Amino acid sequence: MIVVPVKExxxxxxxxxxxxxxxxxxxxxxxxxxxxxxxxxxxxGREEKMHAIYVQKKNLSEE
Structure with a gap:
């Protein structure tokens, strides 16, 4: 449960x-x-692989 204390x-x-x-x-x-x-x-699993490939390509292009 989320509690948010409210000040006076x-x-x-x-x-x-x-x-x-x-x-x-x-x-x-x-x-x-x-x-x-x-x-x-x-x-x-396929989506995770595709995301890993995307991240790897992005990191290589930055270098």
Whole structure:
């Protein structure tokens, strides 16, 4: 559970902003979207390989 301490006289918008920031850091929404559909392990592995190739090419082009 996310707890946001609010100081005396603090603006409610500022407290909401703190809450939203903490909520995003937990990664709940990201995990929820990832779990909405099932991905076969072969597809997940293929995507990881493609991402690794992309990162490697990007790093080589920077050098």
């Amino acid at each position: 006289g603090e603006n409610i918008e500022r407290a909401l902003k703190k809450f939203k920031r903490k909520f995003e850091k937990t990664g709940v929404v990201k995990e929820l979207r990832r779990r909405q559909c099932f991905d076969k392990p072969s597809i997940v």
